[in-house]
Amino acid sequence: MLTGKQKRHLRSLAHHLTPIFQVGKGGTNDHLIRHIEEAIETRELIKVSVLTNCSDDPREIGAELAEKSGSELAQVIGKTIVLYKESKDHKQIVLPRR
Numbered sequence: 001m002l003t004g005k006q007k008r009h010l011r012s013l014a015h016h017l018t019p020i021f022q023v024g025k026g027g028t029n030d031h032l033i034r035h036i037e038e039a040i041e042t043r044e045l046i047k048v049s050v051l052t053n054c055s056d057d058p059r060e061i062g063a064e065l066a067e068k069s070g071s072e073l074a075q076v077i078g079k080t081i082v083l084y085k086e087s088k089d090h091k092q093i094v095l096p097r098r
Contacts, residue, residue, distance in 0.1 A: 002084070006096055023061055024053055025051070027054065027056055027061070033069055037069045041090070044085060044086065047081065047083075048081040049080050069083065071084060
């Protein structure tokens with residue numbers, strides 16, 4: 001579980017990132033989850049955008065993606081979701097202490 005200070009740090013790092021995945025009207029599926037797991041292992045911090053044709057709530061989608069991919073939900077702002085998971089092999093981000 002991330003603290004407020006750690007989430008703030010991750011949000012500042014994610015500010016300049018562009019979304020690498022999109023959730024459309026089909027919602028989430030196992031294929032998308034698998035790709036997110038692979039990408040988050042190498043990058044640690046990713047953005048996912050929810051397209052306007054998706055009728056689901058971005059907060060619910062973010063919680064679902066975080067739960068199924070084993071990552072932490074750092075932020076949901078508008079239709080953009082920020083996910084974080086510490087990498088086993090490619091650790092780059094150092095979080096502030098709790």
